[in-house]
Amino acid sequence: MRRALSHLGLILAVVIVIFPILWVFRTSLVPPQESYSTTILPSVTLDNYRALFAEKNFGRNYLNSLIVAILSVVVTMPLAAMTGYAFARFRTGGGLARFATLASQMLPPVALALPTFMLFRGLGLTNSLTGLTIVYAAINLPFLTWILMGFFEAIPEDLEGAAMTDGATRWGAFWRVVLPVAAPGIMAAGVLGFILSWNEFLFALILGGSNTATVPVALASLQTSNGVQISNVAAGVSLAILPLMIAAKFIQKYLVEGLSFGSVK
Amino acid sequence: MSEIKLNKISRDYGQGIFGVHDVSLEIETGEFMVLLGPSGCGKSTTLRMIAGLEETTSGEISIAGRDVTRLAPRERNVAVVFQSYALYPHMSVRENMRFGMKMRKTPLDEQDARIARAAEVLGLQPYLDRKPAALSGGQRQRVALGRAIVREPDVFLMDEPLSNLDAKLRGEMRQELVRLHRRVGKTTVFVTHDHVEAMTMGDRICIMRNGCIEQVGAPLEVYARPRNTFVAQFLAAPAMNLVPATLTAAAGAVTLSAGPIVGPLPAREAALYAPAAGRALLFGLRAEDILTQPRPGAQPFSAVVTALEALGPENLIVVEAEGQALSARVDRHFLPRIGAEVTLHADLAHMHLFDAASGDALARET
Numbered sequence: 001m002r003r004a005l006s007h008l009g010l011i012l013a014v015v016i017v018i019f020p021i022l023w024v025f026r027t028s029l030v031p032p033q034e035s036y037s038t039t040i041l042p043s044v045t046l047d048n049y050r051a052l053f054a055e056k057n058f059g060r061n062y063l064n065s066l067i068v069a070i071l072s073v074v075v076t077m078p079l080a081a082m083t084g085y086a087f088a089r090f091r092t093g094g095g096l097a098r099f100a101t102l103a104s105q106m107l108p109p110v111a112l113a114l115p116t117f118m119l120f121r122g123l124g125l126t127n128s129l130t131g132l133t134i135v136y137a138a139i140n141l142p143f144l145t146w147i148l149m150g151f152f153e154a155i156p157e158d159l160e161g162a163a164m165t166d167g168a169t170r171w172g173a174f175w176r177v178v179l180p181v182a183a184p185g186i187m188a189a190g191v192l193g194f195i196l197s198w199n200e201f202l203f204a205l206i207l208g209g210s211n212t213a214t215v216p217v218a219l220a221s222l223q224t225s226n227g228v229q230i231s232n233v234a235a236g237v238s239l240a241i242l243p244l245m246i247a248a249k250f251i252q253k254y255l256v257e258g259l260s261f262g263s264v265k
Numbered sequence: 266m267s268e269i270k271l272n273k274i275s276r277d278y279g280q281g282i283f284g285v286h287d288v289s290l291e292i293e294t295g296e297f298m299v300l301l302g303p304s305g306c307g308k309s310t311t312l313r314m315i316a317g318l319e320e321t322t323s324g325e326i327s328i329a330g331r332d333v334t335r336l337a338p339r340e341r342n343v344a345v346v347f348q349s350y351a352l353y354p355h356m357s358v359r360e361n362m363r364f365g366m367k368m369r370k371t372p373l374d375e376q377d378a379r380i381a382r383a384a385e386v387l388g389l390q391p392y393l394d395r396k397p398a399a400l401s402g403g404q405r406q407r408v409a410l411g412r413a414i415v416r417e418p419d420v421f422l423m424d425e426p427l428s429n430l431d432a433k434l435r436g437e438m439r440q441e442l443v444r445l446h447r448r449v450g451k452t453t454v455f456v457t458h459d460h461v462e463a464m465t466m467g468d469r470i471c472i473m474r475n476g477c478i479e480q481v482g483a484p485l486e487v488y489a490r491p492r493n494t495f496v497a498q499f500l501a502a503p504a505m506n507l508v509p510a511t512l513t514a515a516a517g518a519v520t521l522s523a524g525p526i527v528g529p530l531p532a533r534e535a536a537l538y539a540p541a542a543g544r545a546l547l548f549g550l551r552a553e554d555i556l557t558q559p560r561p562g563a564q565p566f567s568a569v570v571t572a573l574e575a576l577g578p579e580n581l582i583v584v585e586a587e588g589q590a591l592s593a594r595v596d597r598h599f600l601p602r603i604g605a606e607v608t609l610h611a612d613l614a615h616m617h618l619f620d621a622a623s624g625d626a627l628a629r630e631t
């Protein structure tokens with residue numbers, strides 16, 4: 001009985017959390033004139049999605065977002081892995097380097113937006129995906145370094161000791177033992193970095209033009225002076241959530257795997 | 266030849282903190298040397314310095330006549346069995362064993378042969394394709410051993426490899442390790458804080474405290490002739506009884522006065538210890554040298570029983586007299602009530618005497 005009650009409570013909580021998302025999804029599937037009606041599904045249509053791609057160039061935005069988010073993680077990951085490892089094992093840079101890494105996360109992004117814009121305009125990097133990728137890589141680097149440092153610290157040093165007495169160099173021990181063991185953590189960190197970049201709005205808006213607009217920028221631009229085009233927004237949001245849902249699934253898997261070095265002890 | 270020579274090695278952590286301080290030790294080819302000592306005394310640090318995993322801030326280490334002090338771990342040809350086993354979690358048992366040979370470019374068929382042999386010796390055949398996560402503690406421990414054996418190194422270094430096992434398995438592995446050592450005959454340094462392991466496994470034991478060596482010798486020799494009170498107390502459970510004492514020499518007889526134990530020393534001890542008369546001393550007697558039956562040379566004394574532990578094969582009792590608590594290892598049929606007064610006999614033929622101030626043992630011939 002108590003179990004049933006607590007399950008009921010949990011189900012209620014879940015409904016409260018996902019209801020807005022479900023409603024957005026519902027809105028994306030009904031004709032614009034039904035958007036604000038309370039009928040759950042008056043009629044189902046894919047016109048909103050079609051319009052989004054045909055009239056708003058959403059495919060381009062989606063591709064931009066994917067390119068920038070994936071590239072920024074791919075560029076950052078090796079650097080973050082090596083920096084995080086150095087922090088974790090050799091205390092490189094001491095407390096100061098760690099503090100600086102963390103402190104960079106505290107800075108409000110707006111404070112960096114204008115200087116970055118000036119700098120990038122001078123370098124001709126505004127209005128380009130390269131510029132955006134560089135910014136996202138820079139944002140991801142301290143974040144991923146911090147996360148990976150935690151993962152590396154969780155790997156017992158004896159593992160490397162074993163590899164090195166077994167005949168590996170320091171680098172060999174890192175490459176053949178530490179990296180594979182940390183792989184789930186690295187994947188999880190990569191997914192987090194991807195999400196961070198995927199959702200980023202401020203820099204994408206300031207540094208980008210219409211060709212480089214990412215999904216968040218495109219969605220914002222649907223709020224025109226003629227009102228919010230709610231059915232298009234709903235369709236766009238539904239699509240924008242898709243990679244996040246896949247990412248969340250991955251993270252769950254990797255975090256569980258990554259945090260159980262059960263075989264070491 | 267694969268002897269290890271430690272020449273005044275130290276590990277200085279700065280600010281006057283030493284993990285290991287001026288340790289010199291020679292371990293012969295094929296010898297099984299046990300490093301024994303309490304937690305934090307520098308056993309692991311010493312072992313890791315030999316392996317090259319810990320920097321040697323001063324002194325020299327040589328293995329097989331080769332100065333390895335500044336060499337990387339992989340250039341020293343040692344195999345380490347870690348306390349945590351440190352198995353590679355992403356590799357199967359077979360790959361774990363193969364890793365070191367692969368690094369050293371051992372021919373593939375030779376690799377397979379050695380893995381097969383080690384798996385047979387250690388009973389690992391059924392598990393070769395499992396990941397370490399799917400093994401029990403004892404099996405992991407065997408894999409860690411196997412990984413070391415297949416390398417065929419000059420030297421084995423083992424850091425408390427049995428400490429994660431339950432009592433029964435530990436006893437079995439102790440014997441298995443000794444058998445293995447006999448068969449392979451490799452120079453082995455074995456770290457433990459368990460005096461039973463030290464006594465039963467070592468050709469010699471090296472007792473450490475605070476980063477320094479206190480005594481090195483064959484187990485029974487160290488047991489019989491501890492150099493100071495620390496060694497005397499560390500190498501047994503219950504620890505050796507220590508009681509403040511004085512000797513008085515008069516008319517050719519030497520009389521001991523150690524708490525409740527007062528009486529003349531046997532002739533041999535009297536001759537030996539007479540020069541120490543009048544000094545502040547500590548009288549040491551092992552729990553098994555407090556007897557329940559009289560014996561020539563044993564000094565009777567009475568005491569009150571304050572605790573009794575019936576272990577099965579024998580009983581441990583704690584008695585108190587004149588403010589001194591003494592532990593005795595007695596026959597299993599000797600079962601006094603708590604609070605009862607009993608007469609016990611201190612076997613002075615096996616007594617030890619230490620200087621009260623320094624804790625050093627007074628010279629003893631036998």
Ligand SMILES: Nc1ncnc2c1ncn2[C@@H]1O[C@H](COP(=O)(O)OP(=O)(O)OP(=O)(O)O)[C@@H](O)[C@H]1O
Nearest residue numbers: 278282283284303304305306307308309310311458
């Ligand atoms: N990085 C360090 N900085 C300062 N002191 C250290 C450091 N590493 C170890 N020590 C000190 O060195 C001493 C020896 O440590 P070690 O690990 O060798 O002890 P141990 O004899 O193996 O103990 P245990 O039985 O607990 O494993 C300890 O007192 C420890 O506090």
Ligand SMILES: [Mg+2]
Nearest residue numbers: 308309310424
């Ligand atoms: Mg240790």
